[in-house]
Amino acid sequence: MNNKKDYTELIKELDKYKLKVKKLKENEERIFSMLDASRDSIYLIDRDYRYVFVNNELLSRLGLTRKQVLGKTFVELHAPYEKEFVEMVDQVFKTGKSIKQEHMSKRLNKWFLRTISPVKNCNEGKTTEVVVVSKDITEIKRAEDALKSVYMGTIKTLARIIESRDNYTKGHSDRVTKYALLIAKDLHLSENEMKTIKTACQLHDIGKIGIPDYILRKTGKLSSEEWEKMKKHSSKGAEMLSNLDFLNEIAPVIKYHHERYDGKGYPDGLSGEEIPIEARIIAIADAFDAMTSERSYRGALSSEKIIEELVKGAGSQFFPEIVDIFLQVIKKHKLLPELPGL
Numbered sequence: 001m002n003n004k005k006d007y008t009e010l011i012k013e014l015d016k017y018k019l020k021v022k023k024l025k026e027n028e029e030r031i032f033s034m035l036d037a038s039r040d041s042i043y044l045i046d047r048d049y050r051y052v053f054v055n056n057e058l059l060s061r062l063g064l065t066r067k068q069v070l071g072k073t074f075v076e077l078h079a080p081y082e083k084e085f086v087e088m089v090d091q092v093f094k095t096g097k098s099i100k101q102e103h104m105s106k107r108l109n110k111w112f113l114r115t116i117s118p119v120k121n122c123n124e125g126k127t128t129e130v131v132v133v134s135k136d137i138t139e140i141k142r143a144e145d146a147l148k149s150v151y152m153g154t155i156k157t158l159a160r161i162i163e164s165r166d167n168y169t170k171g172h173s174d175r176v177t178k179y180a181l182l183i184a185k186d187l188h189l190s191e192n193e194m195k196t197i198k199t200a201c202q203l204h205d206i207g208k209i210g211i212p213d214y215i216l217r218k219t220g221k222l223s224s225e226e227w228e229k230m231k232k233h234s235s236k237g238a239e240m241l242s243n244l245d246f247l248n249e250i251a252p253v254i255k256y257h258h259e260r261y262d263g264k265g266y267p268d269g270l271s272g273e274e275i276p277i278e279a280r281i282i283a284i285a286d287a288f289d290a291m292t293s294e295r296s297y298r299g300a301l302s303s304e305k306i307i308e309e310l311v312k313g314a315g316s317q318f319f320p321e322i323v324d325i326f327l328q329v330i331k332k333h334k335l336l337p338e339l340p341g342l
Contacts, residue, residue, distance in 0.1 A: 041112075041134040044119065047093060049074040049086065052129055061108065085114075092116050092130050102137070111141040148246050155203060155241075162208045165216055169205075172289055177201035179285035182329045183322060189277070197278045200253040204282055207237025207254070234258050235267045253278040257286060262316045284310070284318045284326055292336070303336040 035042050041058035043051055051069050059066060062077070069077070075086065088099050098117040105112060112134045118127040163169050180201050184194050208216065211233055215226050222230060238255035241247040256270060256279040263271030265283075275283075291301045291309060301309070307327070314323035330336055 039136075041132075043132050044129050045074055045089060045132065046129050049089065058134070088116055089130055092118050093127050096120070096127050102141075103134075110136055110138040113137045144246075151244060151246075152199075155206065158209060159203055159206050162205055165213055169293075172293070173202050173205065175289045175293075176204065176282065176285045179288055179326075179329075179335070180281050182333060183281050183285065183326055184278075186325050186329055187277075187281070187322075193278060196249050196253060197281060199247070200250050200257070200278055201282055201285070203237065203241065203250065204254055204257050204286065205233065205237070206240060207233035207235065210236050231258070231266045252276055253282065255279075257282040259283070260317045261319050265317075280319050280322055284313075284322055287313070287317070288326070288335075306336060 035053075036056045038055060038057060041061055042053075042055045043058050044053040046052050050071060050073050054066060054069050059069065062069065064077075074082065074089075078085075085101070085103070088101060092099055096118045098115060101114045101116070103112045103114055104110075114132055114134045116130055116132050119129040119131050120126060121128050159173055163172055177198055180197050181194065184197050189197070211230060215222065215230055218226070234255050234257060238251040241254060242251040253276055255267065256275055259265035259268070259270040259275045259279060260283075261272060261275075261280075263269050288306070288310070291306045294300050307330075310318070310323055310327065314320040
């Protein structure tokens with residue numbers, strides 16, 4: 001009798017277990033169905049970078065079938081274009097923390113926001129897989145770019161207005177941009193650094209909007225009080241731009257383009273490597289344009305005098321390396337009449 005009772009109890013337990021398995025399977029199918037209906041691409045990758053799960057949206061973006069993707073490694077399908085992504089996946093496995101990344105797909109010509117998150121074993125708490133959710137943000141990026149364009153147009157207009165207040169500085173920003181980019185190219189700076197320099201040059205004097213005309217146009221030497229007001233323009237310019245997220249990288253360059261190699265510049269008295277590379281370049285390009293242009297308080301300097309001032313400033317006002325590069329740039333691009341010994 002006991003055996004029969006035990007057998008009956010076992011059958012009941014098995015039935016309960018089967019019911020639980022059935023519900024789990026139904027829930028799993030429901031979840032997968034929801035994931036398949038998502039407009040974001042969603043996929044699971046194991047520690048060998050193999051696709052464990054992919055939803056319909058990802059398959060549509062890849063132009064492949066589930067059979068062609070599952071079991072394949074991410075590297076097999078995307079190498080060598082996604083080295084950075086593989087490194088981020090490794091980081092998530094290592095740290096157990098999520099990472100977000102904006103990614104431009106050259107194949108699709110679209111922007112995506114990828115969120116890479118750990119999937120942990122319930123019992124051991126170890127990350128066994130990562131789940132990636134990739135959202136198409138192309139329209140958002142286009143709207144952001146359009147807004148940035150409007151902002152930049154407004155700011156550049158303000159910069160032009162500032163230059164127009166003084167007949168002697170018309171075209172100053174364009175010339176500084178030209179010289180600075182030539183230097184940056186010969187220094188083999190990155191594309192992003194070149195872009196930062198270009199924008200910073202166009203806006204480097206934006207803070208002068210708060211400087212009175214009588215100071216900007218003064219023909220004689222500035223008084224100590226006037227000079228203190230003039231020196232504030234770099235900090236004011238940086239403050240104006242720091243409120244715009246997309247110009248965060250530009251603001252420090254604007255602020256520090258009047259710092260000196262020897263630490264005797266303004267506003268913070270930075271020296272040497274403390275000064276951003278972009279600001280170091282703009283400093284010498286700005287000074288060069290000032291020397292080659294007529295100003296309200298003096299005429300343009302001679303070519304010989306300009307070279308003399310650049311050489312004299314190496315190691316004090318300017319970075320020696322940048323002076324050496326710029327002297328070569330002046331000769332190569334004939335920015336001054338040919339000089340003997342240059």
